[in-house]
Amino acid sequence: MKRRWLLLPLAMAGLAAAALWPLTGRTLVARAEAAVSTPRGDRAAVAAARVRPALERDLAAASLAFGAPVFIRIFKAERELEVWVDDGRRYRLFRTYPICTWSGTLGPKQRQGDGQSPEGFYRVGRGQLNPHSQYHLSFNLGYPNAYDRAHRRTGDFLMVHGSCVSIGCYAMGDARIEEIYTLLDAALAGGQREAQVHAFPFRFDRRREATWRQDPWADFWRNLREGHDAFNRTGRPPRIGVAGLRYAVSETATPAR
Numbered sequence: 001m002k003r004r005w006l007l008l009p010l011a012m013a014g015l016a017a018a019a020l021w022p023l024t025g026r027t028l029v030a031r032a033e034a035a036v037s038t039p040r041g042d043r044a045a046v047a048a049a050r051v052r053p054a055l056e057r058d059l060a061a062a063s064l065a066f067g068a069p070v071f072i073r074i075f076k077a078e079r080e081l082e083v084w085v086d087d088g089r090r091y092r093l094f095r096t097y098p099i100c101t102w103s104g105t106l107g108p109k110q111r112q113g114d115g116q117s118p119e120g121f122y123r124v125g126r127g128q129l130n131p132h133s134q135y136h137l138s139f140n141l142g143y144p145n146a147y148d149r150a151h152r153r154t155g156d157f158l159m160v161h162g163s164c165v166s167i168g169c170y171a172m173g174d175a176r177i178e179e180i181y182t183l184l185d186a187a188l189a190g191g192q193r194e195a196q197v198h199a200f201p202f203r204f205d206r207r208r209e210a211t212w213r214q215d216p217w218a219d220f221w222r223n224l225r226e227g228h229d230a231f232n233r234t235g236r237p238p239r240i241g242v243a244g245l246r247y248a249v250s251e252t253a254t255p256a257r
Contacts, residue, residue: 044131047178067190077202090235100164100173106201123194136162137181
């Protein structure tokens with residue numbers, strides 16, 4: 001009799017566990033299915049729903065189209081990021097955003113952990129967009145590129161992102177990255193294979209070479225200026241290659257009307 005009474009609580013516990021497991025199991029499965037069915041770009045979609053109407057309005061006012069190819073330029077010293085949009089013939093400046101912060105000093109990133117934000121010519125494709133960034137939204141610049149690798153530079157995950165903290169990235173703040181990300185995402189979804197992002201130490205057309213000629217990075221910056229000036233002349237992002245440990249810059253002709 002005592003043994004039966006001793007076994008009863010165990011039996012009741014087993015029944016309780018049996019009763020609870022299907023509920024718990026169903027809950028876990030439901031949560032897993034919900035996670036799978038949640039769109040990967042949900043945060044980006046929410047941001048786009050918020051900013052797209054105003055972007056479309058402002059683009060239309062400038063005779064530009066939402067989803068047209070984009071080109072991005074970054075200027076460290078001026079703390080500005082430009083978004084240019086293709087009108088079919090040349091790229092026109094759509095908007096200039098203040099950079100919330102970047103890290104390091106003027107000059108390129110050279111190695112993992114140096115805290116430098118990169119300078120150079122980069123490309124961004126759809127696979128480099130991150131709608132789940134811990135800094136709201138982000139896109140990977142693609143550092144190290146072929147030039148960086150030729151110079152044995154190291155590092156990874158160099159981003160343009162939201163928030164206002166940087167350890168080698170360009171932090172734009174959440175509101176600004178929502179617009180930039182949405183414009184870039186729309187362009188890549190609309191058929192642009194990759195968008196060029198050019199990161200410069202400063203605006204070469206506003207700073208005389210005499211002021212930086214003696215800088216240790218002067219030769220590197222002259223090389224970057226070739227790409228800067230090529231775009232200014234044609235209104236089209238130049239073709240960028242690497243030859244002899246230097247960027248090889250070729251102008252892209254402006255289409256005839």
